Amino acid sequence: MKFLKFKGFNYIDGGICAAKGFLANGIHCGIARKALSLVGENSQQSDSTDETPKKKDLALIYSKENCNTAAVYTTNKVKGAPIFVTKEHIKDGMARAVIVNSVNANTCNADGIDKAQKMCELTAKHLNINVDDVIVASTGVIGQVLPIEPIEKGMEELVKGLSDKGNKAAIEAIMTTDTMEKEIAVEFQLGDKKCVIGGMLKGSGMIHPNMATTLTFITTDVKIKTEYLQMALDDVIKATLNRVSVDGDTSTNDMVSVMASGLAGNDEIRGEDESFLQFKNALYIVLMNLGKMMARDGEGATKLIECICTGANCEKTAEIVAKSVITSSLFKAAMFGEDANWGRILCAIGYADAEFDINEVDVSISSDAGKIDVCKDGAGLDFSEDEAKKILMEEEIRIIISIGNGEDEAIAWGCDLTYDYVRINGDYRS
Amino acid sequence: MKFLKFKGFNYIDGGICAAKGFLANGIHCGIARKALSLVGENSQQSDSTDETPKKKDLALIYSKENCNTAAVYTTNKVKGAPIFVTKEHIKDGMARAVIVNSVNANTCNADGIDKAQKMCELTAKHLNINVDDVIVASTGVIGQVLPIEPIEKGMEELVKGLSDKGNKAAIEAIMTTDTMEKEIAVEFQLGDKKCVIGGMLKGSGMIHPNMATTLTFITTDVKIKTEYLQMALDDVIKATLNRVSVDGDTSTNDMVSVMASGLAGNDEIRGEDESFLQFKNALYIVLMNLGKMMARDGEGATKLIECICTGANCEKTAEIVAKSVITSSLFKAAMFGEDANWGRILCAIGYADAEFDINEVDVSISSDAGKIDVCKDGAGLDFSEDEAKKILMEEEIRIIISIGNGEDEAIAWGCDLTYDYVRINGDYRS
Secondary structure (H helix, E strand, O other), X not given: OOOOOEOOEEEOOXXXXXXXXXXXEEEOXXXXXXXXXXXXXXXXXXXXXXXXXXXXXXXXEEEEEEEEEEEEEOOOOOOOHHHHHHHHHOOOXXXXXXXXXXXXXXXXXXXXXXXXXXXXXXXXXXXXXXXHHXXXXXXXXXOOOOOOHHHHHXXXXXXXXXXXXOHHHHHHHHOOOOOXXXXXXXXXXXXXXXXXXXXXXXXXXXXXXXXXXXXXEEEEOOOEOHHHHHHHHHHHHHHOHHHEOOOOOOOOOOEEEEEEOOOOOOOOXXXXXXXXXXXXXXXXXXXXXXXXXXXXXXXXXXXXXXXXXXXXXXXXXXXXHXXXXXXXXXXXXXXXXXXXXXXXXXXXXXXXXXXXXXXXXXXXXXXXXXXXXXXXXXXXXXXOHHHHHHHHOOOEXXXXXXXXXXXXXXXXXXXXXXXXXXXXXXXXXX | OOOOOEOOEEEOOOHHHOOOOEEEEEEOOOHHHHHXXXXXXXXXXXXOXXXXXXXXXXXXXXXXXXXXXXXXXXXXXXXXXXXXXXXXXXXXXXXXXXXXXXXXXXXXXXXXXXXXXXXXXXXXXXXXXXXXXXXXXXXXXXXXXXXXXXHHHHHHHHHHOOEOOOHHHHHHHXXXXXXXXXXXXXXXXXXXXXXXXXXXXXXXXXXXXXXXXXXXXXXXXXXXXXXXXXXXXHHHHHHOHHHEOOOOOOOOOOEEEEEEOOOOOOOOEOOOOHHHHHHHHHHHHHHHHHHHHHHHOXXXXXXXXXXXXXXXXXXXXXXXHHHHHHOOHHHHHHHHOOOOOHHHHHHHHHOOOOOOOHHHOEEEEEEOOEEEEEEEOOEEOOOOHHHHHHHHOOOXXXXXXXXOOOOEEEEEEEEOOOHHHHHHHHHOOO
16 A cells, blocks of 8 residues: 655654654463353364464563553444453553453453453553553453463563564554554654554454444654644544445444653644644554554555545535445445446435535546546546556546535545455454 | 235235226337347347347236225435326326336436326326326336336237236336236225235345335225325335335335225225224235235345344334344345354344344244254344254244333344345346
């Protein structure tokens, strides 16, 4: 995936370890095997016969400094137990560590809260920090008891391996059906200080964020008051992760946290000044790119679809229209088939719950291979099917919609609907 | 599919021709070939080499008497041209004929209204009736000019072949990706008179009706004032077709029409009396069964999923929850995989936009092979995976949800998400 360039912002390596003060690690502690044997009564898996390398399942982020911290969470009424515990722990706006397991979501379990709290206690003990400064998150199967023993046993190794190169190990440990690592870091200036925001994200299925999304962990060395950190996150989330949809399903465990170590040495951001705007821009770049990576890596996806709606009278209208298109199953299947079936785009625009004149709608389709106009003022245009095919054979497709003369616009991201989406979700209890 | 039995109502043969006074027919007039050659610039199809039997593409329903007529239409902002023409024609509450073509939706075309009106004029001329008494509908590809010549040429044959056994030919002519004929008729008493309601429906993809749905044509010999016919239809649609979803896409051409010939000889229904309720019950049985057939025949579907939500404080809440479950892509894929992944059911209940306490939610899964409780008070229960698998191997699956102690409930119908859904919509411009 190509990263868009923005003046004054440079992409750098290191992900969540790129900002000053952050270490990370990820290990295999064995939650996978435990959880699977609980599900499959006929499962014959055992340690001795299983020779495939073990997927990492436990990740840790640690900050040398106590961090001003903000977070957003899923709007699903069913919430994973870790969400409740994390909310309680960061209500003072501070955190120093994040502990995350994959394979088991620790959701809809009677002992979920106890187990999530226990994960924090183990983490705090080994890091010698306050338990209230630990963020906890889980992802995986819903409704199976989380075995705490492997986490307990693995904690020493996990903490010992913490390093400023640990971002890759941490990502691997939080992935489930993800097929690619999704991390990014951006460098920018605040006054004369170099600042960094980095982040990682897991998420491939059950992706239709509302308020928060999937598991996303952002680290920064910017010095910023918690109140403004939260304000920036709330604003940026709306225009980034909340505009990504893979399958319309809003997960129970979605969470985004941002930890700010303050080690960049900038004058603390404590108002909506220019530095705040600069910080928000950087956060936008990080979360927008992570969101696009998530869409591109949607379960079974072969294409990233970007839908841009312009000419709206308000941003919300543009957002509703763009999201209506990228969530249409029929449109998504047509993209997989590389079929310029623009009638389905117009159909999805038509049932979007927003006010505009359908007779003013124009639609174009573009990619690196070119651009064609397929619809003008709500009616079809002649276009070359060969050219359309060439455009749709690319991996990144752009649908550009104008719905009138308004000045507002919005972008939403999604992916195609493929055989593999069905295979992944039909064959495997993920 | 099994039809549920209701006391006092008998299922009979004949579909739209079962009620007194209705004839029908369906023919191949050649819209298919015309339209395809417009799309595929490289299409090499021609009459001489094409030896497969031609799919019928033009249907006609004719009533010997002028009928009190009611209809509901799609809520999509993009509306097929036939919708506008039909609305105009039946604003006096009367109709005698329905002309329908498949293959081409006559939607988003500059000359769409003219073509739809022309279809009515041709029909009126050959039947020697008033053009204002003709209902017109189209289904197929959006945004391609409808060729009127084949319809003009075919009209004589179409009218000549009208018969009270023509229901099968008519259905075949309105089908697109449908794999089974969807028709039904119900016989019941009003006073000492035998009355009949019959109907046919096409619809397999782009199915997420709102207000109206797909193409559905209902005929009855009941004598009922147009006002009460419309009232009955509006009420019944809400609890039947509007609770079916195949893929979340609300089509541009959806329409349901009900024509009442009055030949049953009952005292005219002109109020909300017992006869009106009896008529509404019969209409419910007809539209509920057609809706279930549509879900079962959803594009690529292998299973009918019925989701019953009980214990709600109002019917709307129950409906929102039931629809949230049957529209979840993850849930639908799990059903295809015959995986009792109840976490996905709970997840979809959780993001439903309605008020209830998630800690009071119980979930059971049943079919002809048995019933298991999988979730109680929002937390998972132990259950036998073998038993669950056996239940889910059936073709009709029931998800039973209780969300509290309220007295209201609702049923929604959907289907599983399969490889074939992707194949049908990825490979074919339908």
